[in-house]
Amino acid sequence: LLSLLMFYKIRAEIDMGLLKRLMIGSIVCMPLGLLVFLHMPVDKLKMTVGVMILLFTLLLLLHFKFKATDVKDRVVGGISGFLSTAIGIPGPPLLAYSSAVSMEKTKLRSTTLAFYILIYSVSLILQLCFVPTSSQVWIASGLSVSVVIIGMILGQWLFKRINQRLFRYICLGILFFTGIQLIYSTI
DSSP states (O other): OHHHHHHHHHGGGOOHHHHHHHHHHHHHHHHHHHHHHHHSOHHHHHHHHHHHHHHHHHHHHTTOOOOOOHHHHHHHHHHHHHHHHHHSOOHHHHHHHHHHTTOOHHHHHHHHHHHHHHHHHHHHHHHHHHSOOOHHHHHHHHHTHHHHHHHHHHHHHHHTTOOHHHHHHHHHHHHHHHHHHHHHHHO
16 A cells, blocks of 8 residues: 555656566565465464574675675565565565665665565465455454555655665664564564
C-alpha cells in the first residue's frame, strides 16, 4: 500500500535497469521461497536470516564496500524474491546491498518502492494460491491503513531533511533491528 501510494511521486526517479535486473532474479527465486515456506520450519529460516542480517550489518558498519554489477543486482533480487515468499521480508538484502554499493538515497527509495509493488503483488498471489489466509489477517491489514498513511507522510517529511550519511545509518539501524526481531521471534 505504501509503495502504491508513493508511486506517482517517485516514478521519475526509478532506475529502470536496476529494477528489471532485481525483478529477473526475484521471479526466478520466488518459487523456491514458496517451497521453503510450505515445507520447512519457518523458525529455522528466520533465525538463519536474522543472524546473516546482523553479520552483514556489522560488515557495513566496518565500511565493507563493493561495486554494483548486473549479476550482483540479479542475485540480490533473487535473495529478495526468495525471502519474500519464504518469510515475507524482501527488504533486508536490497537494503544491505544498496548500502554496500553506496547507492544514492533517492535512487534507493524510488527503485525499492517500485520493486516492492511488483514483488509483494507476485508474492501475495503465490501465497494465496497455496496457503489460506484468515479473515483476521485481512481485518488487521485494513486497520493498519491509517497508520501506514501517517508513517508515509512523516517519512516524506523526514526524507527531505536528512543527508546521505544519516540515511545510511538509518538503513543500518533498520537492518540491525530487523535481524534482532527475526532472532527474537524464533526464541
